[in-house]
Amino acid sequence: MSPDIMQEEYEIRLVQYLLANRFLRQSNGKLVTSRTIADDTIGFETEDSLCREWLLSIYESYSFYEGFDTMEDCIHFIESSYYDNHLYRIVQFSTMFYAIIYENTQYQQVIGKEIAYFTRNNLFLCTKRPPSNLTFKERIKMPPIPLIYYELHAFDPHMKVFKLDSDTSDSFQEVPILDAIEYAVLLGVTFKDIWYSCDTPTQLLIIALF
Structure with missing residues (x-):
């Protein structure tokens, strides 16, 4: 892309x-x-x-690597994944959609159309899809470095973040991006060469x- x-x-x-x-x-x-x-x-x-x-x-x-083509495709992945829907945010960037989990530095996922990143044992790993046995670890949630968000914003000023309304519904709502900036930053990290x-x-x- x-x-x-x-x-x-x-x-x-x-x-x-x-x-x-x-x-x-x-x-x-x-x-x-x-x-x-x-x-x-x-x-x-x-x-x-x-x-x-x-x-x-x-x-x-x-x-850049490709995200899901549509919001529906991204939501379908989230609902079929091994992890609770409420953990995910969907970042719309450059007409693509990415499913992202950001709980702390030890529990992160970024999923695109054909590639995914996830954390395990202090490593940030890349695979087609995250494994099914990742476990949540209690860690302090560090504040994100916002500069990467600003760099992404210059590529796409219309970037948006969404969350699912519930674990049983495919409805979703937009989240103010500055209230979910860590998800945009984490996506940007996976784009960095x-x-x-x-x-x-x-x-x-x-x-x-x-």
């Missing part, structure tokens, strides 16, 4: 979105970012060249944003 937006248009849209959400700001015509990461005492301000290098890398860091090593300037930028 190819993105519906060319790289230059994507980068313009992303910069506008990050500026509007104050992840980036302009200073004397240059792009910079300053974000507090521990109380009010630690901050980091990038130089323009670092911001632009990072922004230019994002478009090609994504490789490129990760940042911890000793690069780009990683410093990402740390600074959160």
